[in-house]
Amino acid sequence: MEPSEEFLFKHKGFYFVSNIVTPEYIDSLEDFEIRDSDVFVVTYPKSGTVWTQNILSLIYHEGHRDGTENMEIVDRVPWLEYNIRNMDYVRRPSPRLFATHLPYYLVPRDLKNRRTKVIYVARNPKDVAVSYFHYSSLSVLLETMPDFNIFLERFLARKVGAGFWLDHITGWSTHRDDFNILFLTYEEMKKDLRGAVLKICKFLGKQLNEKELDTVVEKATFDQMKTDPRANYESKQKANFLEPGKGHFLRKGTVGDWKNTMTVAQSERFDNIFKEKMKDLSSMFNWDTNDDI
Numbered sequence: 001m002e003p004s005e006e007f008l009f010k011h012k013g014f015y016f017v018s019n020i021v022t023p024e025y026i027d028s029l030e031d032f033e034i035r036d037s038d039v040f041v042v043t044y045p046k047s048g049t050v051w052t053q054n055i056l057s058l059i060y061h062e063g064h065r066d067g068t069e070n071m072e073i074v075d076r077v078p079w080l081e082y083n084i085r086n087m088d089y090v091r092r093p094s095p096r097l098f099a100t101h102l103p104y105y106l107v108p109r110d111l112k113n114r115r116t117k118v119i120y121v122a123r124n125p126k127d128v129a130v131s132y133f134h135y136s137s138l139s140v141l142l143e144t145m146p147d148f149n150i151f152l153e154r155f156l157a158r159k160v161g162a163g164f165w166l167d168h169i170t171g172w173s174t175h176r177d178d179f180n181i182l183f184l185t186y187e188e189m190k191k192d193l194r195g196a197v198l199k200i201c202k203f204l205g206k207q208l209n210e211k212e213l214d215t216v217v218e219k220a221t222f223d224q225m226k227t228d229p230r231a232n233y234e235s236k237q238k239a240n241f242l243e244p245g246k247g248h249f250l251r252k253g254t255v256g257d258w259k260n261t262m263t264v265a266q267s268e269r270f271d272n273i274f275k276e277k278m279k280d281l282s283s284m285f286n287w288d289t290n291d292d293i
Contacts, residue, residue: 014103014163021081026106029080034110037094039204040118041077042102044168045161046131047123048186049099051220053077055197056097056119058216059206065215080107101162104171104178112178117204120172122285123186125165126258126270129155133261148261156273166277173281185285190255193217 008015011023039056043049050073057076063069064076078089080100089096100107111118133151137144145151151160158164173183182203189196194217201208208216218224262270 008159008161012106014106015159015161016081017161026081026102029102029106030109032080032108032110033090034108034113034116035094035096036113036115038096038098038116040080040107040111040116041097041099042107042118042120042172043099044122044128044165045101046128046135048121048189049101051186051189051222052119052121052184053097053099055200055216055220058219059197059201059204059208060095060097065212065219101168103163103168104175114178114180116180118179118181119184119200119203120181121184121186121189122169124255124258125274126262126267127186127255128165129270130258130261132160149266152262152266152270156270166274169281169285170277173285183285187255193220 007018009018009023010016011026016023016026041049041052041056043052053073053076057064057073061069061076064071077097077099080098081102089098110116129152130148132155133145133148136151145154154160155165158167162168172179172181176183182200184196184199194213197213197216197220200206201213258267
């Protein structure tokens with residue numbers, strides 16, 4: 001089952017969402033001017049992107065921390081591939097914060113300067129697939145799948161937005177020496193959010209006192225983000241790409257939810273494709289596809 005061109009197009013081996021970006025714009029990003037102080041969050045879809053965007057914003061923006069800054073997360077940490085050149089983000093004072101789902105080979109050339117910081121967050125691909133399925137039924141930008149099995153076959157066949165999960169994570173991990181990069185997993189962030197925030201702060205060279213750190217951790221919890229429209233894409237963004245009344249952008253935010261959706265046969269099919277290839281990633285990401293944590 002091929003993706004509908006109404007929703008996706010393929011460019012340089014990667015599937016992009018139609019109507020919000022063009023091949024020409026993606027190509028133009030190669031020359032995007034990078035600052036040494038820029039920070040990039042890189043993820044495969046449904047792997048904790050909004051969560052990490054919020055953490056970065058809370059670390060850097062006191063106004064976000066104390067609730068005085070009435071700005072949505074998508075404006076605090078904009079998406080690199082969604083035509084930011086026509087906006088004010090490029091001219092912002094440093095440090096600029098960005099998010100992207102791009103593969104390693106399509107990011108701006110100067111991102112490989114080894115000074116600009118990149119944070120890559122990975123999540124158990126079974127949870128990614130389940131979360132992606134639910135999101136596709138909620139987003140007006142993605143093709144709604146009749147049932148999870150059909151979506152799973154599309155996911156395993158590399159025919160979803162951002163392509164094949166394994167290609168994305170393998171590309172970034174095997175080219176890690178080209179970037180100044182910190183790898184985190186969704187699971188370790190769920191298990192020890194404070195520890196993850198401290199790890200991010202250390203990587204960024206950002207000092208927070210205990211009170212500031214406590215506030216970042218408190219406001220970056222799933223429950224806090226789900227109730228704050230500025231933090232969860234639930235205000236003006238909802239009118240743009242979410243079907244009204246169908247659900248929330250932030251759904252569960254749990255670990256191991258795939259077990260509530262996948263059948264044994266689906267899980268085994270998934271493992272047959274992923275298990276052998278994931279052995280090469282074991283030194284970078286210490287979870288198994290069948291693990292909760």
